[in-house]
Amino acid sequence: MMRRALQKGLTMPPSLADPADPRAAPLPRRGQGRVPSVWLAVLAALVVLGLMAGAIYARAIQITFGDLQERGENTLRLAEASLRGQLARFERLPGLLAEERAVRSLLLAPEDQALVGQANLYLRETARRLGASDIYVMHRDGVTLAASNFDQPHSFVGGNFAFRPYFRDAISGGEGRFFALGTTSNKRGYYFGAPVNVGDQVRGVLVIKIDLDEIEMAWASNDLRIVVMDPEGIVFLSNRPDWRFRALSPLGPEEARRTRETRRYANAEVGVVRATRSDLRGGFSLLQAEVEDGAETEYLLTQAAMADAGWTVMVLSPTAGARQQALLVVAAILLGLGAAGFAGLIVWLRRRQLAERIALQAATQVQLERRVSERTAQLAQANRALRQEVEERTATEARLRDTQAELVQAGKLAALGQMSAALSHEFNQPLAAARNYAENAGLYLERGKLSEAKRNIGHILGMVERMGRISRHLRNFARKPNQKLRPVALEGVVQEAQDLLGWRLEQAGAELIVDIAPAGLSVTAGAVRLQQVLVNLLTNALDATEEAGDRRLHLMARRAGGEVLLSLRDHGPGVPEQLQARIFDPFFSTKGVGKGLGLGLSISYNIVRDFGGALEVCNPPEGGAEFVLRLRAAEADGTSAEAAE
Template structure:
């Protein structure tokens, strides 16, 4: 008896171990699947950040090389004691800095002393400063165009420095330097609610959505690197302490599970994207609470399914035993009745009564069925090419001037730069094809103003060139919609481009974007001051291949695809005719309260 009981307990223990193992495997699979989705979304965000950064820097990459085309700049480097000429060059650099949107433009002689600067009127004027110790100046003096991010030694303002040698008749006279503030990228990241940081080749974080992480290091610095940073004063005034991010598990070369310095108990997903040739690294951090929740739910669901299967097995077994017991009772009673019939055949009433009891006993047999429960769970972007095209045009004009002056080597260098820009444009086109490919969208609570800002960035150059007055009317900055941010940006970019096309021949060009809440929905309205849309055309706007543009201007698929994207989010895209003229397109999306973020 004891042996039988021990054997039964051992079988139950084995069954429990198998059930827990299967549930653990299901939880691990669900957690890995959720983590893979987070990695895909993070990789897309990193690609967007990288493209935005490259677009910003590429706007100014060619600017230092244009200064040698100004004869006053060349003359000042040859006659450094001409104070009247110095004032003229200072004024020229001040105007050029204001037009280009850079932070500071200055000219340095071969001794590393600043001869003229756009901030010559400021108390922090660079004129007279000795900057030969800066790496970008040293590189440019060696004939290599320099690029460098660091904290200013005069006013402590950080920025990215472009440096290029100034030549005259094949002889170097000095260095042209342009400083650009890239801190505005942080504001776009913060509006998106992402945790992202940008580190240099030494692992020093210089841009981050978390202010306390700036000028911290991803790993402790070696003494050699520390001495080099102190000599160049790249991060002057900052201690460069380690950030304290601890790796728990390495997934591959670009992803790992880590803990953040402020919370060592909660793991997060870290994804890294390297930026060449600057040797910078983007790090994107994703909250793993959703993946952990998916794993926990899958574990519990697997246990519940196994418990239900066990109950069904026990029920079937009990039912079989009951049926066998009832059948034995019926057989026993049948035998008894037969014996009584044989002995009391003359008593028909008794026999009939016995047969009646037999029928009643047989009618007590019960039949039952089984039910089964089934469940099932259920693929960017267009970036403007105007900035590279502007650079191409400038470099082409410069190459023509250089060829006319017989400076063929510099002209070849310009042509090589043009080739690189064309290659980068090809890469952007490839990203457009990838962005147009259909993929699974992850519906989350998306801040609408951040998506509008990101979409506007893609058409910003065209808005400036076509002198369009852009206005944003946002009553509530905290409006969040249930959708996918990448696809929403795709729809907004398409509507912006359509509006700009419509206003091409208009004298007055106004583009207005408004955001408001109404009836549980987030409403995004894009209004232009173009000629408007006739009623007979408005009825066919969202039909595939319907277009009012010339044959070479489009296929008529943009609005059809945009309407399908919005519909997949449970929303609506409609066209209206505002009373003041023009056209208005309204995107209505399900509203997500900020508390759900």
């Protein structure tokens, strides 16, 4: 259908479709004879744009590389300052420590083990306080006599480091300074050496080794490379581990010899980074170097020399971002010029296609409107069906809630029916007793025995109060509760349940042992519904223990964090494990035929769940069954159980 609409919208008029019609002959186009000149103009414009692009790119590179170099110089100053600051902290400490009595005494008697022990302890404590990596004392023959790491697996004690330049410089009376990889610890460090003078003789050298790893960690950067090279041109500090112990150019014979003699890098293999240096107009130095994955990266090089240490600090800034930024500038300018240059051509092309596009859009719009109408009708029909289904579900849920409420009320009325016979006995007995007390009170009054008559009247009032209390509990139990939850005192609800089932307990010869601690424990629930749960559980417990020898029932309540655990345990046969998963299902009962509908536990389970709690069942190791109510704890507010619902 859409194809037919498009064909209908694009059908050519008869005057243009019929080639025999003289009006259908092609019309001459304006400017048809100037096509070669147009292409020459376009070619000239492209050449001009290319030259302009080259000049703009060169200028943009100067600006972006200038910003990159300024950032590198700032980073270089910070890196150099951190190195100088770390070295300055320990520069004068070797000379001061060389004057200590423990060091001088050791060099006077190097064989005295007591002096060696004292010197070891002194050096360890000093290294800890100063934050130095290691401090050790060397004899004039280069053998280490005492060290701060004397008790470590890689102790310097006994090692001969006479080959190190810091020892040779210090034993000659100067200051020893050297960076190297430890031959014993295999850790990098900077060594400060100072001569130990005893009298007029240099008897040994005290050396402090510091760790520069913290500075290296502070140089962490995702793009910049910060490297420090030794006098031979080998990188020994870098925030990128792939360049450590590698030179940026092959070592000459003299540099290789000095590195081997001083064993600056111990047994580590010194490699070479394939790198090529070049200069760019504007005073920029570039370095084309190999990175971890084997690819080459171009860096802008910024460096400074630390003459006192003989080091060269370099900051390498990747130029990819700067070149990309320059290309973006060129692209933006060229796009602007191109947009202005091709604006006329675009207008001409758009006018040429305008008629066809209008026809195509009209056909497409008709098709879209038809589809929108169809889809709207489908959606309206689906919405009507959905609303009908929602209404049916809402009505079903309402009927389900009403049915559940009726089942709850029916369960209570059934319990009341079961209690009616015994309750008639409960009412008849106090009525008969009250009549006897009344007759006796009349006889006492005739005889003038007022005290005995008054005592009998008091007994009559007690009987009336008892019958009123039972009637009030039955009325509260029978009425439908509202659904609002409030703080309910457990003791009151338990007492009312006892009053309602007192006849049943007495008839069955059962004993209900109540243990609620602490006093005044309250839960968030509805008093009447909670009372119904307790009545159901107590009734089931009495039914389960009809033939049991032990008729005791244990009702216990305890606080557990934000919950109150209310448990009822009997000494009956218990609930088989295979039935515990179904015990709370509606119409499921373990009693005989005619002894129940199987709704009591199901109703109790749903009531407790409405309270935001849970009802569980288990078989204790002592035997019997135990039902546990998990209810939310609440602070008592003085509301009575009768007024809570």
